[in-house]
Amino acid sequence: MIDLRRLRTEPDAVRAALARRGIDLGALDRIVELDRRQRAVATERDEVRNRIKAISADVGRLHKEGRKDEAGALQAESRALGEQEHALDADADALAADLRAELLVVPNLPADDCPDGASEHDNVVVAVHGYDPDAYADHQRVPHWDIGAELGILDLERGAKLSGSMFVLYRGAGAALVRALVQLALDRNADAFEEVRPPTLVSTQTMISTGHLPKFVDEAYHLERDDLWAIPTAEVPLTSLARDEILDATHLPQRFMAHTSCFRREAGSAGRDTRGLLRVHEFDKVEILAYATPEQAAEVHADLLRRAVGVIADLGLAHRILDLCTGDIGNSSARTFDIEVYAPGADRWLEVSSVSWFSDYQARRANIRYRPAGGKGTEVVHTLNGSALAVPRVWAAIVETYRRPDGKVTVPEVLRPYLGGRELLTAGPSR
């Protein structure tokens, strides 16, 4: 949620920032007007309440003194005020609900240094590592879905049989590779992040806090009977960890990581990237997340990015870093860096991590604050997060990059300890 007070006091600045996203600003006018009316009605209601309270105190005193007649007259007056108060209160509530509904779908203000742009084509490539299109041999130009089937480590047909298309079944060394990647990502961040194993089904409020609802309902799996949502990323439960809490500034930044399944309906991308592991409904991911003060945010953001890039680099995958433009960053984000790996078989750049700084946008929705050291009152914290490692696309890039002329796939050095020393990915028993 954007800061209503800021919209009130610096409407032009807010407007200018949101305009950089290239969105319609009509909602802002409605919000300003709803806010004005809501406060006017609430003030009026509070004044009536004030009078009721004063009268009640008098009534109590008069009763004690036995002046029943005078008390009775006041009670009648208060009764009438009560009806007024009720009506005003209902109006104020209705206006507040409308205001909130409008406010919840307004995206975050992009950071000042977020590059301007209209779409993904305007994203800025910050760095490219290990990519040379001419360096790949023919044996690496085979897509992972073919390699996976050939080696018996990926069974897309049976995944589809069980759950439908875009659901995946890994087998043998392929399944072990999933586990190895998860373990690697967790181990690499265990120095600074507390591991959490959260629920993957969460309440509506939890989904609203990160900004995944109400705007992106169609993207999420919903269990109607129990009114629970399958998380699209561990960012959702991890952000709500501190919901409605006031953190101590001396404990910031606070960092958490979690390995979970992630569920996405991919409703808007039907027919796109349907092959192999490019886009799937359910996948494993290790997420890293931090709560920070505004002053710490930039450094924490850089650290998250360093960590996410580090795993990819150590896996020996060609990759690049993108600074997403104002037209492409997510709704809740103020600044986002994407990491893409190059998959030589599919001959495509695949997004494997999105490292975002949400400023106070999510924290305001989730009501997460902190007490500044030595200062008075509370401030809204900043939240940041990124994928430490998202399995399917990394799995795909590894299999394509490390394919040998004989068709077998070499296990990257850093993963071998997690695969019992195994050097090749093959079908059959895992060891």
Add this chain to the structure above:
RNA sequence: GGAACGGUGGCAGAGCGGACGAAUGCAGCCGCCUUGAAAGCGGCCGUGUCUUCGGGCACCGGGGGUUCGAAUCCCCCCCGUUCCGCCA
């Protein structure tokens, strides 16, 4: 799923229709005392919102109701603990 008991400030825990935003204790902050510290003593010590900056209003799990007046009474819901049932 059934039953019982609970849900009050950072924590513990009173209050069960009238001056209660709420006793008391602990923790925390400031001061006194002290060479320093502890103990002791005195004071401060929730959040949000609006404000004409005087103050107003809201919040005792959530929602509704009764009343001139609700933390306190009534109804519905949610959550927790324990026991029983079922079960990986």
